[in-house]
Amino acid sequence: MHEIRIRGHLDERWSEWFDGFTLVQGSDGNTTLTGPVIDQAALHGLLRRIGDLGLTLISVNLLDEKEQSCQ
Amino acid sequence: MPVLATKLYIPPPRAQAIARPRLVTRTDEGLRSGKRLTLVSAPAGFGKSTLLSEWIAEIQSRQTSIRVAWLSLEAHDNDPVRFLNYVISALRTADPEIRVDLLTPQSAVDVALAALVNEVNRVSSELVLVLDDFQFIEEPSIQEAMVFLLEHLPSNLHLVISSRSDPLLPLARLRARGEITELRAADLRFTPDEASAFLTQTMGLALSSADVAALEDRTEGWVAGLQLAALSLQNRTDVTDFVAAFAGSNRFVVDYLMEEVLNRTPLHVRDFLFQTAILDRLSGPLCDAVTRKSDSEAMLESLERANLFVIPLDDHRGWFRYHHLFVDVLRARLLADGPEHVAALHRLASEWFEKSGDSEDAVRHALEAQDFPRAARIIEATIPLVRKSRQDWGVLNWLAALPEETIARRPVLVVFSAWSSLVSGDIAAVEPQLAHAELLLTAPPSEDLPAHDSEPGPELAALPVTIALYRASLALATGDLPKVEEQAALALALAQPVDYLGQGAAAGLLGLERWASGELENGVRAFGESAASLRRAGNLTDALTTTLVIADMLVPLGRLRETQAAYELALREASDQLNGGLPAADLHSGISEVLSERGELEVAEEHLLAAEKLGEAAFSHEHRYRWFVSMARVRQAHGQSDAALDLLAEAEKRYRRGFFAEARPIDAMKARIWITQNRLAEARAWADQQSLTSRDKLSYLSEYAHITLARLLLAERAPGAIGLLDRLLEAAEASRRSGVANEILVLQALAYSRQGDDAHAREALNQALEHAEPEGYVRLFVDEGAPMEKLLRAAIVKGRQSDYVHALLQAFSQGEDATPATGTELVSDRELQVLKLLASELTGPEIARELFISLNTLRTHTRHIFEKLGVNSRIAAVQHARTLGLI
Numbered sequence: 001m002h003e004i005r006i007r008g009h010l011d012e013r014w015s016e017w018f019d020g021f022t023l024v025q026g027s028d029g030n031t032t033l034t035g036p037v038i039d040q041a042a043l044h045g046l047l048r049r050i051g052d053l054g055l056t057l058i059s060v061n062l063l064d065e066k067e068q069s070c071q
Numbered sequence: 072m073p074v075l076a077t078k079l080y081i082p083p084p085r086a087q088a089i090a091r092p093r094l095v096t097r098t099d100e101g102l103r104s105g106k107r108l109t110l111v112s113a114p115a116g117f118g119k120s121t122l123l124s125e126w127i128a129e130i131q132s133r134q135t136s137i138r139v140a141w142l143s144l145e146a147h148d149n150d151p152v153r154f155l156n157y158v159i160s161a162l163r164t165a166d167p168e169i170r171v172d173l174l175t176p177q178s179a180v181d182v183a184l185a186a187l188v189n190e191v192n193r194v195s196s197e198l199v200l201v202l203d204d205f206q207f208i209e210e211p212s213i214q215e216a217m218v219f220l221l222e223h224l225p226s227n228l229h230l231v232i233s234s235r236s237d238p239l240l241p242l243a244r245l246r247a248r249g250e251i252t253e254l255r256a257a258d259l260r261f262t263p264d265e266a267s268a269f270l271t272q273t274m275g276l277a278l279s280s281a282d283v284a285a286l287e288d289r290t291e292g293w294v295a296g297l298q299l300a301a302l303s304l305q306n307r308t309d310v311t312d313f314v315a316a317f318a319g320s321n322r323f324v325v326d327y328l329m330e331e332v333l334n335r336t337p338l339h340v341r342d343f344l345f346q347t348a349i350l351d352r353l354s355g356p357l358c359d360a361v362t363r364k365s366d367s368e369a370m371l372e373s374l375e376r377a378n379l380f381v382i383p384l385d386d387h388r389g390w391f392r393y394h395h396l397f398v399d400v401l402r403a404r405l406l407a408d409g410p411e412h413v414a415a416l417h418r419l420a421s422e423w424f425e426k427s428g429d430s431e432d433a434v435r436h437a438l439e440a441q442d443f444p445r446a447a448r449i450i451e452a453t454i455p456l457v458r459k460s461r462q463d464w465g466v467l468n469w470l471a472a473l474p475e476e477t478i479a480r481r482p483v484l485v486v487f488s489a490w491s492s493l494v495s496g497d498i499a500a501v502e503p504q505l506a507h508a509e510l511l512l513t514a515p516p517s518e519d520l521p522a523h524d525s526e527p528g529p530e531l532a533a534l535p536v537t538i539a540l541y542r543a544s545l546a547l548a549t550g551d552l553p554k555v556e557e558q559a560a561l562a563l564a565l566a567q568p569v570d571y572l573g574q575g576a577a578a579g580l581l582g583l584e585r586w587a588s589g590e591l592e593n594g595v596r597a598f599g600e601s602a603a604s605l606r607r608a609g610n611l612t613d614a615l616t617t618t619l620v621i622a623d624m625l626v627p628l629g630r631l632r633e634t635q636a637a638y639e640l641a642l643r644e645a646s647d648q649l650n651g652g653l654p655a656a657d658l659h660s661g662i663s664e665v666l667s668e669r670g671e672l673e674v675a676e677e678h679l680l681a682a683e684k685l686g687e688a689a690f691s692h693e694h695r696y697r698w699f700v701s702m703a704r705v706r707q708a709h710g711q712s713d714a715a716l717d718l719l720a721e722a723e724k725r726y727r728r729g730f731f732a733e734a735r736p737i738d739a740m741k742a743r744i745w746i747t748q749n750r751l752a753e754a755r756a757w758a759d760q761q762s763l764t765s766r767d768k769l770s771y772l773s774e775y776a777h778i779t780l781a782r783l784l785l786a787e788r789a790p791g792a793i794g795l796l797d798r799l800l801e802a803a804e805a806s807r808r809s810g811v812a813n814e815i816l817v818l819q820a821l822a823y824s825r826q827g828d829d830a831h832a833r834e835a836l837n838q839a840l841e842h843a844e845p846e847g848y849v850r851l852f853v854d855e856g857a858p859m860e861k862l863l864r865a866a867i868v869k870g871r872q873s874d875y876v877h878a879l880l881q882a883f884s885q886g887e888d889a890t891p892a893t894g895t896e897l898v899s900d901r902e903l904q905v906l907k908l909l910a911s912e913l914t915g916p917e918i919a920r921e922l923f924i925s926l927n928t929l930r931t932h933t934r935h936i937f938e939k940l941g942v943n944s945r946i947a948a949v950q951h952a953r954t955l956g957l958i
Contacts, residue, residue, distance in 0.1 A: 008321060008322065008323040008324070009320075009321045009322045009323060009326075010322075010323045010326060011322070011323070011326045013403070013404060013407040014403055014407075015407070016403070016406040016407050017399075017402070017403035017406055017407070025321075029321040031323075048206075048236075049399075051114055051115075051235060051236060052114070052115050052235060052395065052396070052399055053114075053115065053323075053325060053396065053399055053400075054114040054115050054116050054117075054293060054295065054296075054325070054396060055323065
């Protein structure tokens with residue numbers, strides 16, 4: 001699972017566009033995209049889509065299994 | 072590959088764009104100060120293309136001699152040949168003086184790139200090449216090509232790259248050397264003044280300075296954001312409320328404003344936008360097909376007027392595209408509505424492209440629609456065309472995009488896939504595919520194997536012939552000559568009486584088999600039949616190309632006059648009926664060698680220059696090396712053996728094994744030159760590496776190498792030469808290869824003479840003269856130099872008086888127009904030539920061109936010169952050489 005944070009609130013309807021990632025709008029004004037990527041190429045493709053929209057990327061994190069089960 | 076003019080269209084400055092003098096000036100300074108590269112790197116919507124349009128309009132309004140080439144890149148330009156072809160097309164549009172031919176899929180990209188650099192160097196214009204949307208380029212070989220281009224950038228070419236992400240170029244190095252002008256997001260953001268000017272003046276909005284500041288702050292000067300904001304504000308009465316609400320929201324700028332813009336767009340316009348968002352380029356008729364309406368042309372024009380992110384791609388408003396950012400938003404929303412809807416739109420687009428004869432886009436949209444049977448059907452229909460043009464543009468990529476089971480249901484595609492395996496050298500994959508196709512064609516439909524899906528038609532009808540032909544080709548590639556004969560005969564038997572193409576191919580394969588077995592007369596006959604069939608099939612290019620193969624067999628048969636006549640006839644046809652196109656340059660290269668042999672060196676060279684003038688497109692991929700072999704022959708005849716070796720090295724680079732018998736390997740040609748240069752150790756290393764000995768079993772395919780070995784043994788004064796020559800002569804005479812026999816007799820004469828056996832020497836020489844005179848051989852004798860001259864003079868004394876022998880003796884003295892030895896041991900003849908050119912005004916690429924060598928070879932020579940003269944610059948080398956009196 002990967003977690004990508006971007007600046008601003010992004011509408012949920014972008015979910016399909018971003019490979020079915022879940023979009024959660026945070027109270028800090030940022031959006032967190034969470035979902036699985038099959039490989040590095042898919043991750044880079046996703047980041048490129050974010051760049052293409054002129055969105056500001058804050059962070060990309062790989063969530064480990066433990067963290068996921070806690071959530 | 073059709074070149075789309077829309078990709079080369081220089082977008083004019085937009086009426087509603089704000090002038091940005093600070094950025095234009097910076098860009099301009101980069102050009103004026105001679106920097107190599109301008110990089111405009113920022114995310115979408117920062118006004119990169121708009122800025123470049125403004126700058127170019129400014130350059131053009133100054134009426135300078137600067138010419139601009141523009142190339143808009145797309146995702147499917149990630150193919151080095153396609154990319155380079157577009158670069159060449161763009162540059163040629165800017166300056167038609169640039170004469171480089173487009174590449175074929177088989178062309179060597181590095182060679183073509185070097186040629187392009189040379190050519191740009193040659194022309195007098197100053198050029199700016201803009202590569203827009205470079206972020207689409209991810210192919211490593213294109214990035215390598217760009218690095219090469221930057222390193223060898225002609226001084227009259229300035230490169231501009233506009234990209235959403237930094238290209239993989241050595242940017243740090245360019246920065247350190249001050250060779251790059253960069254405009255990045257921070258530079259491109261609207262300043263508060265620019266934002267104010269844009270909103271109030273350009274867009275004509277009545278805004279308070281506080282509103283302007285709020286908008287500028289919220290969008291952070293992002294041009295696309297401000298543009299969307301301006302659109303949302305048009306005809307609004309509650310401006311301040313709107314700005315306040317927007318400024319107070321956390322929502323992504325695009326989401327917020329697009330919603331506003333779309334909400335205020337009439338429903339039918341909104342439908343149009345969403346339906347056509349799947350298209351990469353838009354035209355009235357295409358949009359009509361996708362929307363199933365008939366007012367698209369008017370719609371596109373009104374969208375452009377309303378500034379709704381529609382960008383014209385040509386002067387006459389025929390094609391448009393949406394702004395990338397805008398179309399991404401539309402597509403994302405479309406996708407959220409469900410993929411079935413999207414697929415249906417792609418299918419409509421595919422249908423329209425198919426009807427307009429654009430199979431590339433028809434297939435692309437069919438694949439997007441995941442309509443694989445449709446894609447497969449279109450691909451299948453393009454195969455005859457692909458075969459005819461001998462260009463497999465994209466078909467292999469298409470096949471890779473199809474599910475295996477779709478291909479496996481279509482014997483036509485399976486056989487094409489087998490062919491592509493064969494030509495790419497994946498030999499093991501060929502037969503299983505052919506067998507599967509055969510099964511699809513012949514087995515009665517069953518549950519396990521239902522009837523196949525290939526469309527009925529000539530391609531399917533001729534498939535059994537095609538399968539036999541490919542099996543014959545496969546057998547040829549693996550050296551199974553009896554199988555070649557069997558399958559070629561089967562193909563001939565199966566071919567319909569009107570399947571001339573199939574008959575031509577089958578006869579050609581039989582001819583190749585005969586050639587490889589050394590049955591040259593039968594080979595000539597088979598290729599004669601092949602040529603006749605190809606003519607009947609209307610394929611004059613391939614018919615004329617057989618002349619080269621026939622010539623390769625006639626020459627060893629000693630039929631020089633016939634060879635020359637065949638070339639002359641073919642050249643006339645190529646010039647009259649094919650307009651000097653393919654294979655004219657190949658034919659010029661071929662006839663040159665025959666003329667050289669007959670002592671007509673000047674005419675031989677003229678043919679090579681004529682071939683060069685016709686350009687790369689008149690050469691075929693598989694025969695390109697011949698030009699270099701023939702030029703080497705001319706140079707060698709002039710005594711310039713280093714130059715000849717360089718040319719042979721170039722020939723080797725271009726030589727492709729293919730299906731042709733390798734009767735005269737280039738490495739053996741090189742060994743022969745080493746022997747004349749007395750570089751016996753190198754020649755010996757070659758012979759050992761080839762495991763050649765004087766006791767080998769002889770075959771036609773090793774004949775040239777064995778004669779070379781005999782020459783080496785003679786030069787080494789080693790035993791075995793005479794015995795080997797005797798055996799070679801016997802083999803050559805048994806198969807009536809009198810051209811080869813002539814050469815062997817000449818060598819025998821020299822060998823006997825050296826042993827003091829004048830009687831035998833004279834006998835061999837007389838026999839050679841007997842055969843050679845009617846065919847007009849000259850170099851056969853003259854290339855052997857002084858010892859042969861002596862033998863010929865002795866022959867005259869002994870009563871062999873003839874005009875022919877006198878003419879030969881004259882040719883010995885004429886051959887002496889070679890550059891005389893330098894008198895110094897320091898540099899070689901070749902290096903001296905390079906030195907002389909280094910002393911000229913010519914640039915490196917120009918010198919390489921002058922000497923017909925690659926830049927790399929030139930660098931090697933230059934390095935040797937520098938080492939020998941103990942210098943490290945061109946100027947120092949030239950000065951030092953002058954001091955030494957070398958030049």
